[in-house]
Amino acid sequence: MEENYIVSARKYRPSTFSSVVGQKALTATLRNAIATNRLAHAYLFCGSRGVGKTSCARIFAKTINCEHPTPEGDPCNECSSCRQFNENRSLNILELDAASNNSVNDIRELTDQVLVPPTEGRYRVFIIDEVHMLSQAAFNAFLKTLEEPPSYVVFILATTEKHKIIPTILSRCQIYDFSRITIADIIDHLQYVASQEGITAERAALNVIAQKADGAMRDALSIFDQVAASSRGNITYQSTIDNLNVLDERYYSRLLEAFRSGNVPQALMVYKDVREHGFDSHFFVNGLAQYLRDLMVARDPATLPLLDADDSVKELMAKQGAEMQPEFFYAAMSLCNDADLAYRQASNKTFLVELLLIKLCQLCGPSHGYSGDGEGRKLQKIEPVAPAASVATAPAPAVAREPAKTGAEPALGTAQAQPKPPMVQGYKTPHVASLRASEPNAASAAARRSTRGHVSMASAMQPKAVEERASVASAAPVNRSAFTPEQVLDLWERYMAANPKAHLLVNTMRAHQPRPAGDAENPELYVVTVVNPGQVELLSQEKPVLLPAFRRVLCNDYFDFRIEVDENAAAPTAWSDRDVLNHMVEQSPHLAQFIADFKLTLS
Numbered sequence: 001m002e003e004n005y006i007v008s009a010r011k012y013r014p015s016t017f018s019s020v021v022g023q024k025a026l027t028a029t030l031r032n033a034i035a036t037n038r039l040a041h042a043y044l045f046c047g048s049r050g051v052g053k054t055s056c057a058r059i060f061a062k063t064i065n066c067e068h069p070t071p072e073g074d075p076c077n078e079c080s081s082c083r084q085f086n087e088n089r090s091l092n093i094l095e096l097d098a099a100s101n102n103s104v105n106d107i108r109e110l111t112d113q114v115l116v117p118p119t120e121g122r123y124r125v126f127i128i129d130e131v132h133m134l135s136q137a138a139f140n141a142f143l144k145t146l147e148e149p150p151s152y153v154v155f156i157l158a159t160t161e162k163h164k165i166i167p168t169i170l171s172r173c174q175i176y177d178f179s180r181i182t183i184a185d186i187i188d189h190l191q192y193v194a195s196q197e198g199i200t201a202e203r204a205a206l207n208v209i210a211q212k213a214d215g216a217m218r219d220a221l222s223i224f225d226q227v228a229a230s231s232r233g234n235i236t237y238q239s240t241i242d243n244l245n246v247l248d249e250r251y252y253s254r255l256l257e258a259f260r261s262g263n264v265p266q267a268l269m270v271y272k273d274v275r276e277h278g279f280d281s282h283f284f285v286n287g288l289a290q291y292l293r294d295l296m297v298a299r300d301p302a303t304l305p306l307l308d309a310d311d312s313v314k315e316l317m318a319k320q321g322a323e324m325q326p327e328f329f330y331a332a333m334s335l336c337n338d339a340d341l342a343y344r345q346a347s348n349k350t351f352l353v354e355l356l357l358i359k360l361c362q363l364c365g366p367s368h369g370y371s372g373d374g375e376g377r378k379l380q381k382i383e384p385v386a387p388a389a390s391v392a393t394a395p396a397p398a399v400a401r402e403p404a405k406t407g408a409e410p411a412l413g414t415a416q417a418q419p420k421p422p423m424v425q426g427y428k429t430p431h432v433a434s435l436r437a438s439e440p441n442a443a444s445a446a447a448r449r450s451t452r453g454h455v456s457m458a459s460a461m462q463p464k465a466v467e468e469r470a471s472v473a474s475a476a477p478v479n480r481s482a483f484t485p486e487q488v489l490d491l492w493e494r495y496m497a498a499n500p501k502a503h504l505l506v507n508t509m510r511a512h513q514p515r516p517a518g519d520a521e522n523p524e525l526y527v528v529t530v531v532n533p534g535q536v537e538l539l540s541q542e543k544p545v546l547l548p549a550f551r552r553v554l555c556n557d558y559f560d561f562r563i564e565v566d567e568n569a570a571a572p573t574a575w576s577d578r579d580v581l582n583h584m585v586e587q588s589p590h591l592a593q594f595i596a597d598f599k600l601t602l603s
């Protein structure tokens with residue numbers, strides 16, 4: 001039985017146009033040409049590997065020599081010519097693989113053969129595979145024959161790289177472009193082969209094989225053989241992903257669930273699982289990106305055709321994709337892309353991926369609310385019930401710098417009592433161990449669920465503070481303690497101190513400090529005004545880490561800041577010509593001498 005497995009690609013090679021997988025339009029045209037007896041002398045079959053170019057060339061050669069072709073233009077597979085073809089002993093078909101036979105001599109041998117008319121049948125068909133590999137001299141030698149072949153000769157040139165074919169060849173051929181075979185077509189064919197072989201196969205397993213084959217039927221069949229041989233006639237999804245070392249898609253759906261609920265710990269643990277199964281992180285990031293992309297196109301009927309998948313898979317992905325807003329996918333795909341680009345340069349690649357996952361979890365937090373069920377958005381509108389203790393002692397959130405300090409003092413008690421907040425330590429060495437180390441208690445877990453995640457990271461980062469505030473967390477769905485601008489500036493300073501090596505960041509933070517935005521409806525909104533887009537980028541990148549830390553220490557989940565560019569500061573007219581010249585002279589005293597010597601003036 002095992003022998004049968006190994007030869008699927010050969011055994012199930014199509015013997016008629018009707019049995020060619022995919023390429024329906026193309027084979028219909030070929031059949032029509034044969035049925036109406038309008039044959040060209042040269043054809044060029046283009047398309048990636050394994051899509052049926054050589055199979056179609058062979059069927060074509062067989063059909064035009066068949067004694068009794070069907071009215072549909074298929075070979076009878078019964079006459080002596082067909083049998084000779086099927087048994088590989090026909091003299092009317094010659095194949096040259098130009099990849100390994102690309103010299104002038106190889107072509108001369110072929111052109112000599114062209115002069116020999118068929119002894120049986122009507123046509124001699126010459127198939128030149130990978131024709132783009134022919135040397136320039138070989139091309140030239142071949143051109144003459146191609147221009148004026150004997151009437152009994154048909155050339156079928158095949159190539160995976162059409163753009164490498166010179167125009168003189170292209171213009172002499174009828175060109176057929178083979179499309180990639182769709183996943184659904186591959187699955188259907190594998191299902192057929194399985195049933196013929198008495199093998200049971202889960203459709204999900206065949207889906208994995210089809211994806212792995214990447215549009216090539218021949219590859220799909222040989223992968224199928226490999227899996228069949230090791231799973232003893234019962235191909236399951238699990239045995240297939242194990243055998244092929246494919247990342248289980250269920251990892252991605254678990255991640256999506258974590259993103260949706262803002263569950264950072266879950267996302268990080270899934271990633272740990274992925275690594276422990278021996279999967280490369282870069283591969284994982286790209287797989288995740290593809291998964292998100294597929295969900296995005298699946299959720300909208302207009303883009304569903306862009307998803308190359310089995311119908312059942314399409315249906316499932318459409319359902320999953322609908323759970324999130326399109327904006328989530330746009331942002332998530334962009335983050336994945338950034339991580340992909342940054343991957344090679346990252347010195348700590350695990351950290352890079354973990355940070356990516358954290359950012360993805362935060363996309364559905366209150367500040368974004370990309371979750372499709374609208375929960376994230378609703379959350380923004382919930383007026384939090386401030387914890388009784390805080391309400392009693394704290395005044396309304398102070399936005400003005402001056403009067404705030406004394407008034408807000410009582411509310412700051414807890415935060416200021418800690419000389420060195422764990423936040424700073426936590427961020428000094430941002431490591432996931434600290435994320436995992438603490439198991440948040442039930443109260444903070446409740447808070448985490450209700451606030452869609454942004455607290456979860458913070459609470460996991462600082463278990464002690466969470467315990468202190470456990471009653472607060474359980475009483476109120478969201479923290480909203482009062483704080484002062486001074487506190488924000490103080491945190492800003494401490495954050496810089498905690499990141500001494502991030503020079504660019506620290507310089508930017510030092511030069512541009514947050515101040516209240518003065519928005520009456522969002523008293524917790526601050527603004528950081530910078531002078532160039534690069535700084536916007538820098539701070540935006542830091543924000544996913546910085547913001548949760550600030551919110552936790554301030555005990556206010558509504559704290560937020562926006563980053564603005566000060567147009568005036570960056571304007572080129574800031575310095576006059578005289579200013580520039582004076583500055584240059586200061587920098588280089590020789591310049592002053594030079595100006596004096598040549599009596600130069602500013603015009």
Ligand SMILES: [Zn+2]
Pocket residue numbers: 065066067068069075076077078079080081082083
């Ligand atoms: Zn026949």
